[in-house]
Amino acid sequence: MSVNASAGGRSRNHIVLTSHGASTGVAADGPVLNWGAPDPALRGPVVATLTDTTRRNAIGTHAGGYAVYRALAIAAGALPADFKADLTNTAPSDIIGPHPQWGDPGKIVSLDPFGHMIGEAFGAEVAGGLDVRPSIAITRAHIDMPEIRDALRAGRLKIDGDIIGPKGDVRVTKAAIEPVWYLPGIAARFGVSEGALRRALFEHTGGMFPELVTRGDLKVFLPPIGGMTLYLFGDPAKIGDGITPLACRVHDECNGSDVFSSDICTCRPYLAHGIEICVEMAQQGGVGLVVYNRKEGRALGEVTKFLVYNARKRQEGGDLPETYFKRTECVAGVQDMRFQELMPDVFHWLGITRIDRFASMSDMKFNALERAGIAVGERVAIPEELIPLDARVEMEAKVSAGYFSGGFQSQFDATQGRALEE
Numbered sequence: 001m002s003v004n005a006s007a008g009g010r011s012r013n014h015i016v017l018t019s020h021g022a023s024t025g026v027a028a029d030g031p032v033l034n035w036g037a038p039d040p041a042l043r044g045p046v047v048a049t050l051t052d053t054t055r056r057n058a059i060g061t062h063a064g065g066y067a068v069y070r071a072l073a074i075a076a077g078a079l080p081a082d083f084k085a086d087l088t089n090t091a092p093s094d095i096i097g098p099h100p101q102w103g104d105p106g107k108i109v110s111l112d113p114f115g116h117m118i119g120e121a122f123g124a125e126v127a128g129g130l131d132v133r134p135s136i137a138i139t140r141a142h143i144d145m146p147e148i149r150d151a152l153r154a155g156r157l158k159i160d161g162d163i164i165g166p167k168g169d170v171r172v173t174k175a176a177i178e179p180v181w182y183l184p185g186i187a188a189r190f191g192v193s194e195g196a197l198r199r200a201l202f203e204h205t206g207g208m209f210p211e212l213v214t215r216g217d218l219k220v221f222l223p224p225i226g227g228m229t230l231y232l233f234g235d236p237a238k239i240g241d242g243i244t245p246l247a248c249r250v251h252d253e254c255n256g257s258d259v260f261s262s263d264i265c266t267c268r269p270y271l272a273h274g275i276e277i278c279v280e281m282a283q284q285g286g287v288g289l290v291v292y293n294r295k296e297g298r299a300l301g302e303v304t305k306f307l308v309y310n311a312r313k314r315q316e317g318g319d320l321p322e323t324y325f326k327r328t329e330c331v332a333g334v335q336d337m338r339f340q341e342l343m344p345d346v347f348h349w350l351g352i353t354r355i356d357r358f359a360s361m362s363d364m365k366f367n368a369l370e371r372a373g374i375a376v377g378e379r380v381a382i383p384e385e386l387i388p389l390d391a392r393v394e395m396e397a398k399v400s401a402g403y404f405s406g407g408f409q410s411q412f413d414a415t416q417g418r419a420l421e422e
């Protein structure tokens with residue numbers, strides 16, 4: 001097989017190294033990018049296209065981890081390398097912002113606040129041929145969950161023909177957000193130098209993005225990781241208005257529970273409960289927000305997660321709350337890799353300064369929000385009857401480690417999870 005990047009019709013037999021600036025014709029002449037400038041004309045677009053590498057002003061590329069599939073599609077000849085998206089009719093279904101927080105370079109460092117309004121904010125650049133791509137998309141949908149039908153049957157929620165349709169389906173506005181990292185801001189958030197951050201990102205992705213260490217002039221990085229999805233309940237125009245009460249759940253991905261209802265954790269029950277709280281708030285004239293972060297298994301990934309399950313269930317003495325975090329640390333080196341430091345950014349993007357009802361028991365999420373200046377009113381614990389039996393180990397361990405307990409009745413010493421063979 002010959003290595004020849006001519007699938008897109010452009011003959012390009014040499015490999016373009018992005019790390020050597022003008023010496024290879026990849027000049028640092030991309031549009032100016034002033035992160036944190038409130039006016040998009042001053043801020044400038046994030047340009048991470050690969051169709052015109054001379055005009056990039058960011059490291060990495062769009063679509064998070066799916067960029068690798070795009071590369072595969074190009075390698076396989078299924079996609080022209082110079083394909084340019086036709087964005088006709090893709091504009092957001094609902095308007096978000098601008099909010100004052102967008103003009104504070106310390107408040108938003110992990111997403112592009114203008115990522116959904118490319119057409120409005122950077123229309124002139126796009127018309128001039130610059131390949132500026134959205135990193136945020138906003139649309140509408142209906143969701144239909146058995147737990148919402150249960151809540152309707154139990155009389156906790158009612159069909160109103162607005163938030164909940166006649167068939168029990170819930171109307172939502174949803175937004176998909178790709179990560180866009182402003183490296184000086186990310187470094188500041190974690191209390192490390194920008195150089196140390198760049199070097200770690202470069203070395204521990206197997207040297208995937210040399211520009212991290214060779215192009216200090218490029219301050220923005222689109223990392224190859226999962227982003228987040230927002231589900232908004234009620235009128236999206238009211239979110240962040242400073243008046244309308246807000247219910248919220250910040251949920252970190254757990255495929256085993258969220259999709260397959262595995263009973264070892266409380267993830268899906270808590271997600272469904274959070275959605276119910278959000279729908280209830282929307283029906284009372286407020287708004288609801290579920291933030292769904294692609295951070296599978298505390299951002300350790302499913303392989304690590306399943307190894308930990310085995311280690312927990314096979315250890316001497318059985319699966320107990322007192323060794324819950326220790327087993328994760330043995331396999332992963334840390335108890336948790338989610339680091340909620342970046343999580344509040346999306347609240348700033350939405351203009352939110354207060355959460356009235358927060359469906360979460362995590363002290364890490366609560367503390368991160370408070371540190372970011374977002375007030376949290378009532379913290380809502382998961383109702384005890386929603387906790388699966390095998391998930392009591394996790395609940396006991398978390399409450400014992402400082403999670404908000406609400407009315408949770410601890411039976412720490414009496415709790416043991418199922419063995420692997422049961």
Ligand SMILES: [Zn+2]
Binds near residue numbers: 265267268
């Ligand atoms: Zn889970």
